[in-house]
Amino acid sequence: MSTAARQLDTAELEDRVKRMYEEVALEPEHEFHFETGRPLAERLGYPTQDLDRIPAAAIDSFAGVGYFHDLAAIAEGEAVLDLGSGSGTDSFIAALATGTEGRVLGLDMTDAQLAKARTLADEQGFTQIEFRAGYIEEPIVDTPTFDCVISNGVINLSPDKSAVFAAAAEVLRTGGRLALADIVSEQQLPEGVTCDASLWAACIGGAMQRDDYRTAIESAGFTIETWRENEEYRFVSDRADNATAKYGVTSISLLATKRP
Numbered sequence: 715m716s717t718a719a720r721q722l723d724t725a726e727l728e729d730r731v732k733r734m735y736e737e738v739a740l741e742p743e744h745e746f747h748f749e750t751g752r753p754l755a756e757r758l759g760y761p762t763q764d765l766d767r768i769p770a771a772a773i774d775s776f777a778g779v780g781y782f783h784d785l786a787a788i789a790e791g792e793a794v795l796d797l798g799s800g801s802g803t804d805s806f807i808a809a810l811a812t813g814t815e816g817r818v819l820g821l822d823m824t825d826a827q828l829a830k831a832r833t834l835a836d837e838q839g840f841t842q843i844e845f846r847a848g849y850i851e852e853p854i855v856d857t858p859t860f861d862c863v864i865s866n867g868v869i870n871l872s873p874d875k876s877a878v879f880a881a882a883a884e885v886l887r888t889g890g891r892l893a894l895a896d897i898v899s900e901q902q903l904p905e906g907v908t909c910d911a912s913l914w915a916a917c918i919g920g921a922m923q924r925d926d927y928r929t930a931i932e933s934a935g936f937t938i939e940t941w942r943e944n945e946e947y948r949f950v951s952d953r954a955d956n957a958t959a960k961y962g963v964t965s966i967s968l969l970a971t972k973r974p
């Protein structure tokens with residue numbers, strides 16, 4: 715675990731993250747340090763015809779940071795794991811691609827997000843999706859192998875990113891894809907930022923330096939195939955904006971494949 719992770723109060727962080735994303739699930743119209751909802755999804759590149767086919771209430775609570783489904787290229791019948799599925803936008807989009815012959819497992823630690831996603835999946839007949847409670851650092855899965863692991867705006871929130879990438883590698887078949895969007899930083903963030911649980915919960919404080927982030931993925935057994943900057947993503951509060959400008963905190967999307 716990194717120095718920053720050791721100095722951060724991880725129990726406080728988990729509590730703050732849960733409280734913040736409970737609010738995103740229950741009261742998405744509130745103002746956060748980050749944008750939410752359909753206008754954000756459209757600006758990031760989610761095709762409107764896909765958004766039109768998934769539950770609107772899930773999109774209201776969308777808090778992703780980039781588009782990556784073109785990189786994931788999920789095929790019919792595939793098994794997909796969504797790390798930090800929130801209210802389910804990316805799980806629902808993935809389920810459009812897998813069809814009912816495939817399977818999507820959405821994993822999240824916040825009860826309100828899970829409850830919302832489950833209700834919406836039931837109401838709209840997405841029988842190929844299961845939303846399960848758990849931690850992305852140690853996902854409990856019963857399918858031995860997945861074809862694709864996806865994640866949107868979540869891994870930056872984890873104090874142990876190497877554990878997340880190792881877990882993704884463990885559940886993927888050889889050649890399987892890791893496709894995600896996340897927040898990284900140009901410069902290593904100072905302790906004043908990395909030990910601030912509220913900035914961390916707002917998807918800034920936990921941003922890993924980009925070269926370290928790439929190394930963490932490669933060390934877990936992946937080859938990075940595509941790395942793309944998401945210039946359309948921006949934070950909304952002054953505090954978040956300042957950290958972004960000062961340390962080069964940005965959104966990226968990437969595709970990596972599991973090495974043999």
Ligand SMILES: C[S@@+](CC[C@H](N)C(=O)[O-])C[C@H]1O[C@@H](n2cnc3c(N)ncnc32)[C@H](O)[C@@H]1O
Pocket residue numbers: 731732735775776777778779797798799800801802803804821822823824827848849850851865866867868871872917
């Ligand atoms: C920024 S939101 C993104 C949600 C969703 N991917 C989306 O795009 O709308 C982060 C989500 O990750 C979940 N999360 C954060 N850290 C987690 C962890 N260590 N284990 C499981 N879920 C986590 C939160 O509960 C929250 O729902």
